[in-house]
Amino acid sequence: MTTRPRASTEEVYARVRADVLGGVYAPGERLKSTPLCETYGASVSVIRETLSRLTEQGLVESEPRIGFRVRQVSVDDLRHLTSARIDVESLALRYAIERGDMNWESEVVAAHHRMERTPMLTADAPPRVSDEWETAHSGFHGALLEGAQNPWLLGIATTLRDAGEFYRRWSQVHEPGRDVAGEHREILEATLARDADRAVRALAQHYQHTADILERALAERDVAQNS
Amino acid sequence: MTTRPRASTEEVYARVRADVLGGVYAPGERLKSTPLCETYGASVSVIRETLSRLTEQGLVESEPRIGFRVRQVSVDDLRHLTSARIDVESLALRYAIERGDMNWESEVVAAHHRMERTPMLTADAPPRVSDEWETAHSGFHGALLEGAQNPWLLGIATTLRDAGEFYRRWSQVHEPGRDVAGEHREILEATLARDADRAVRALAQHYQHTADILERALAERDVAQNS
DNA sequence: AAACAAGAGATATTCGAAAATCTCTGAATA
């Protein structure tokens, strides 16, 4: 089995994207081509293509003739994003609960299990949310919506999730008292019980809770910056 | 007042995008760089950047190392698209009706007036839907959603609208008996009356009606191709 | 005849230099 070598552009694109999403660059930070070329070992065309793709996704902002920068964050934007995300994912979850078959259910259960068995925090000091858990978490929410069987809806949900990821990774907050596992269990149970109202309520609360924590962190950061 | 000369990339991008959306290239048609370079008078990097941006939007499909092609269409895809579009726009319209201020109302009325006063069909034989009307039509639906004041939601709606535009322009069907103006008036009236349920119902019917016509045209085209 | 291999041509991709544009500094002017 030969592993077809990926096109360089694809690889560089994936790495830059992961780095932007992973908080390697600060919101609003300029992304100059020359340094990026060195960092990722690619030529200016490849970097440029990557950045314009990310711009199209809203992860990067571009001003023609001036340059690219990581997208800005703000409390207002976070609120809009959260609202849109809750609305769209609720929609998709309802479809999934209505239409999802046994195979979908199994995938959801599997994804949930994977997430539960992945350690959430790293051994660092202070502890960070581990990349593995983030992936598993994303996988669980993705699996839930998969049942809606509408590629357009899924695509939209993914875009919004990525934008949310950006906020989350950047702030790297975590609330000690929060029972995230419990929130997920509630979503899972309601979904398997095919109780759409209850599942959607749980999902919305889950996202709203996260957003509230992020918003507080964001506000604190702004205060710190202005002083 | 100096008109800042747009970056060439931006101009080429806009032209290619308009052409893809406008049905100049058939769904599934390959978009080879060399011919495109000549057509638009740009170098391969500029064309490539344009195509990868359009790929990110879902208007163009790309297979690494093989090339770009105009996105495929299918009855299934149209159904998914329509469903997502109705759901998302309904959401946005509800917010708009709930939150929109007097200024928004005025914009909606203005956009509607503009559309009503623009001739829908060209003088060609057979008559086509005029570009001016398409623009005005798009403007009306855009103005409606503007009141939701959520950039994320608006962005999503725009993406879906563009994809729909692609289907519409490509098939260029029009139903002689259909009272499009009446459908729009109903949406407008219900919106101004702040009757969300009625407005959303009218909007959904409007899109579903269009989709049904397109679906029929699409099915006929497939039959014609397979024979 | 079918399957495979080699090679020519077509095409996508990558590169780095050339050109265009922007930004910032410091001197000249009002």
Next chain:
DNA sequence: TATTCAGAGATTTTCGAATATCTCTTGTTT
């Protein structure tokens, strides 16, 4: 002192040639 201007340096943008890859034809082998 504030404003304007010129120019050096930094940066983005564009270009077309060089390279890598794919595709299709033709010929060879089984």
